[in-house]
Amino acid sequence: MNVNYNPASVFNQDVDFSFYLIFMISILCLVGITGFMVFSIIKYNRKNNPKPSNLEGHTGLEIVWTIIPTILVMFIFYFGVQGFLKMRNVPEDAMEIKVEAGMWWWKFTYPNGLEQSTAQGMTVPADTPIYLPLHSVDVVHSFYVPAFRVKMDVVPKPAGVKDNYTWFEASQIGSFDLFCAEYCGVNHAQMISKVHVLTKPDYQAWLDQQTADHEKLLAKNPGKALTISKGCIACHSTDGTKLIGPSFKGLFGKTETVVTDGVDREITVDEAYLKRSIMEPAKDIVKGYQPLMPPLPLTAEEVAAIIEHIKELSE
Amino acid sequence: MENAASQSYLNSHTSPKWTTGFMSWFMSTDHKRIGIMYAFAMFSFFFAAVLLGFLMKLQKMYPASSGWEIIPVEMYGSFFTLHAIIMIFLFIVPGAPAVLGNFFLPLQIGAKDVAFPRVNLLSFWLYLLGAIMAVTGVLLGGADTGWTFTPPYSINTKTISIFGIAFDSISWMLTAAFILGWGTILTGINFIVTIHRMRTKGMGYFKMPLFTWSIYATSWLQVLATPVVGITLLMIVIERIVPVGFFDPAKGGDPVLFQHLFWIYSHPAVYIMILPSMGLVSEIIPTNSQKPIFGYKSIAIASCSIAGVGYLIWAHHMFTTGMSDFAAILFSFLTFFVAIPTAIKVFNWTATLYKGSIALTPAMLFALAFIFNFSIGGLTGMFLGSLSTDIHLHDTDFIVAHFHYTMFGGAAFGLIGGVFHYFSKMSGKMYSIKWAKIGWGFMFIGFNSLYFPMLLLGYYGMPRRYHTYPDIPIFNQLQMISTVGSWILVTGVIIVLWVWLHGLFRGKQTTEQNPWNSSTLEWQTATPPTLFNFEEELEITRDPYDYEAFRGEVKAGTSIGADHV
Ligand code: HEM
């Protein structure tokens, strides 16, 4: 179970304090009101009390129950603001992990340039403030880690406008759910990943290992490495399973129907077609799929490497 | 028909001569007939949307890993969109003003009809047109933007083709909401003018019953807030058709601007939903306690201050959109000021019970359930008005439970209570009181077992608008309880609707004018009321809830009371 009470981040204490403060006040009010209702229903039931009073009000009492709630809500307001300001003020020494969101994937870019996506999740060191600029390539998503009490919408912005951000500092080792909390289309509920919290040394070791693995793979099979780091595998499997997009397995040389400008046409998958599919995904839409593939920033060499890898998977 | 005016409105009408039967209703400008037509339309839509809600809960009975799928994943978005569009735009926003406001507002202030009877009928037609467009829009095109139409999703999702014809379901639905908005604005203006100009002699503002007060506050909100959303929704339609960029960042627009404009309407709209039901509760409780409402003036003033402050707090729906920290703090601060008049009202209703002579009629049970549910709705609102807790709870099931507590457990329970209160006056028939109470029991228990677990689910991090959820034990257990709760609730809803239909067609005929022995003016009419409501000119001399004076009048024979109380 990933949702827990133990303070998993530095925000939990403030948020949960506010939560329990309001909770206690609410319970008191609710019990008071309900108790009084039940008492009155019994005591002043028409059988017990056939003669009602003609009481029309009581100014003193009304003043009391205007002033007391006013004072209480000001306390609640104050603590809410305190917790909130903490969430908005990022410590100077925070480490930056770029978060990118799209229908329906997450991508995380580490300070050394390593990129990982939904399937791997985000890995962070404990007790280190992490600054997260939040970029969306399509619609509004929302970055939500319940265990950390962190949430911020990932809003697509017009060119030149600063992206939203949030930050957190994990204080517990473990894996925690990361949800998309803003409806973003059919697979909104599948836009789920994890945040893995490691100790600082473990994190360093993990980062070195991953970076080295990635470089090794990049040297040996650059296409494969790129499909992982650029997030293609979030939508394309390599084993024939249908995800959001068609599988890469057996793709090269296959005959299939695509829709171009609303017209169906039969094509055979060759290099030119693959290149166009990757560089201008909106041009030809494979029949039976939605036009959801984002245009990803790739150089000509990178595309060529990916095409090699797709060919390999079709042998 | 020489004596049409002294006949029941059910048997005589002012519609064109050629009309009979159905058409004599459909063409009627009589505020009472219009109210009844709204009731039939609205509760039919309500029932359809309840079934959609039932299926959505059934879908969430088991987690994703179980493979349980009642609603295919491509359709879930359309389900909650259709459910919410119906519940909000076709049921609870027109709500109590359309049904009981139309019927009883003129009766409560001693008027013959509303100020503009023909405009009133036009409002109803616009409502029907908009309703049909909205429902067909979703059914045919599967719009799945939610009732919040958040761009750029709502701008970029493709139109769907049916039988080869392109059908832009989202534009179609937005246009429907625009038309519905016009109906609402016209009703609002109509009621405001009626209240300003048509009160009978002696009916000063502070002699008006509280339901009339609440309709008054609501109408101002409708007139001032609805145009904003109308224009905003049209801007999305324009943006879908021609390439301009109001809200789409790819074209230089700002999606957060849309959310501001949307909530400038939709936050006041939640008071449009709740205020009339508060008014109904303010009628039901004094009647069934046989004593004056506690603090009449402060309830009336609270209605107006809720409407006023309610207009200034829209951005508390947007604390996680990344708007400026200063704005967030300001809106949080203002939000807490709407909590105070709301709390005052709840305290006043409860205090009214003190030393009353309480009868637990079906209407009273719904009013008491209203206070309980609405208190939870209001108190959970504080978790969402407080900034740090809102960051955690926003867009989770906590919000879904919070607004069902206010709009369903509050507004809709109040409306249902109001219908039980006024049923015999409207129809000349009496329903089964025993079954009404049984229906109430199912609804009250079912409601709380459905939505209380959802508050907890939200606290544990369950996001809203999810088709499935990961296999986490606490999610699984709470979802299961909540689903079972929905079965109890739906049973209750079916019983209540059945009690009404049975009452209408098989119920005991009654002409008793004032069965609950209420002191307000609408009960001094015939049951059912005659065509022009009152036979003679009236003059009001006492406060609406002065039960002592009322009992004196009954003794003296100048007012009608119930003999069995
Ligand atoms: C038996 C009755 C009802 C049931 C079982 C029910 C159930 C639900 C469920 C399961 C959701 C979707 C939650 C999600 O996936 O995020 C929902 C959403 C909603 N419901 Fe209900 N509901 C009922 C009655 C009502 C009533 C009476 C109202 C209003 C007066 C209402 C208004 C809404 C709204 C506005 C939404 C939000 C949809 C959105 O996220 O766009 N519901 N309801």
Ligand SMILES: [Cu+2]
């Ligand atoms: Cu998303």
Ligand SMILES: [Cu+2]
């Ligand atoms: Cu999403």
